[in-house]
Amino acid sequence: MIIEQRENDLILKGVKCLSLPLTLDCGEAFRWEEQEDGSWSGVAFSKFLNIKEENGDFVLKNTSPEDFEAVWRNYFDLDRDYAAICERLKRDPLVAQTIDEYYGIRILNQDPWEALVSFVISQQNNIKRIKGIIKRLCEAYGDEVAEGAYSFPTAERLSALEVSDLEAIGAGYRAKYIKRLADDVASGRIDLSEIKAMELDDAKKALLDIYGVGIKVANCALLFGFQFVECFPVDVWMKRVLEYYPDGLPECFKGYEGIAQQYLFHWARNNL
DNA sequence: GTCCAGGCATGCA
DNA sequence: TGCATGCATGGA
Numbered sequence: 001m002i003i004e005q006r007e008n009d010l011i012l013k014g015v016k017c018l019s020l021p022l023t024l025d026c027g028e029a030f031r032w033e034e035q036e037d038g039s040w041s042g043v044a045f046s047k048f049l050n051i052k053e054e055n056g057d058f059v060l061k062n063t064s065p066e067d068f069e070a071v072w073r074n075y076f077d078l079d080r081d082y083a084a085i086c087e088r089l090k091r092d093p094l095v096a097q098t099i100d101e102y103y104g105i106r107i108l109n110q111d112p113w114e115a116l117v118s119f120v121i122s123q124q125n126n127i128k129r130i131k132g133i134i135k136r137l138c139e140a141y142g143d144e145v146a147e148g149a150y151s152f153p154t155a156e157r158l159s160a161l162e163v164s165d166l167e168a169i170g171a172g173y174r175a176k177y178i179k180r181l182a183d184d185v186a187s188g189r190i191d192l193s194e195i196k197a198m199e200l201d202d203a204k205k206a207l208l209d210i211y212g213v214g215i216k217v218a219n220c221a222l223l224f225g226f227q228f229v230e231c232f233p234v235d236v237w238m239k240r241v242l243e244y245y246p247d248g249l250p251e252c253f254k255g256y257e258g259i260a261q262q263y264l265f266h267w268a269r270n271n272l
Numbered sequence: 273g274t275c276c277a278g279g280c281a282t283g284c285a
Numbered sequence: 286t287g288c289a290t291g292c293a294t295g296g297a
Contacts, residue, residue: 027278119278126277129295172293177280214280235278265278 001078003068010068012058017082019104020053026266028224029108030118030131031138031152041149043138045071045111048146074109080229082106082259089260091252094244098267105262107229112192113185114152115225116207119217120177129170136169158182177212184210196226203228223258232257237268 002013020040024032032042039052039061049072050061060072073079086103090096110118122130134152141157142150158166159182166175184190195206203226207218219233232249234242241264253260 120280122277123279124277124292125279125294126296129277132295167293170294173280173291174293212280216279220278233278236276237278269278 003065005065006059008062010060010063010065012060012078013056015058015078017086017104018053018058018076018106019102020051020058022102022104022266023076023106023108026105026262027127027269028220028262029110030127030134043142043145043149043151044075044108044114046143046145046151047071048149077106077109080106085256085259088252089256089263092250092260094267095253095260095263098263102263102266105259105266107258107262108224109227110225111152112196112221112225113155116192116210116213116217116221117152117158117178117181119220119224120181120212121171121174122220123174123212123214123217125172125174133170137166137171140169155182155185159186174212180211181213200228200230223261229258230255232261235265237265237272240272241265241268 001015004011004013021034024040024042025034029042029044031044032040034040035050037052039050039059041048041050043049047067049063052059052061060068063072086099090099118130118134121133125133138150138152141153141161145151158178161179161182163175163179166178171178181190185192190206190210195203198206200222203222204218207213207221208215213221216233216235219231222228223231223233232238232253238261249257249260
């Protein structure tokens, strides 16, 4: 990958296996919106970004090299060799088909707090509605980091709310989960950076102790927010996919189950 | 009106 | 340990 500066923009050349629509709108992150010019705008780690693919290059508008190194390089998982990983995953015929059809899905390395709250909201819910709840949450309680763009609210900010405030943005019965999680993180009873530094098994146990977090939400948070790419979340869609794997997951997934999972998830939502 | 969505807590056996 | 049930909300 080559990084060039053009006035205030940053240009990434030679990035392999990155489709903006497939990655930013495939149900792992809920805050990216496609713009009329085909670019994508969103906020992560309290930074606003507009990114567009042009002739195979990626243009990051008004982005400094410092912000790229501090946030976006890791957020887009740019140091991982997806081309090589996909070649290995394609030893499985179904994944080979999905990768051919949907090449360019990456696993985003999101903020642990945002990912955890987002996937608590995701339970027994559909993606369109999840996006709406999170959008209202950010607009009401986040900071405006660019015009009309809001950061994800901190645990301290949400901890100061009442459960009824969270019900008012449409969170439904999950409002009480968000409230207690915010209280626990704000008070320091739960330390997410500590969990991030743990081995997978311990991190998973710690997340499963949280009120409102079960195995599915824990696996999603671990995969998308805690950088455990070997996690394989199973939701109602993946249960249907697993009928194609009666003998368990194939050997070629090993170590990168989460990437295989995201391709299969996308395939399932479009084909089952 | 019913069914479903990136499920989980709770109660009960 | 495993299974049944209730849960908020909005779109199909």
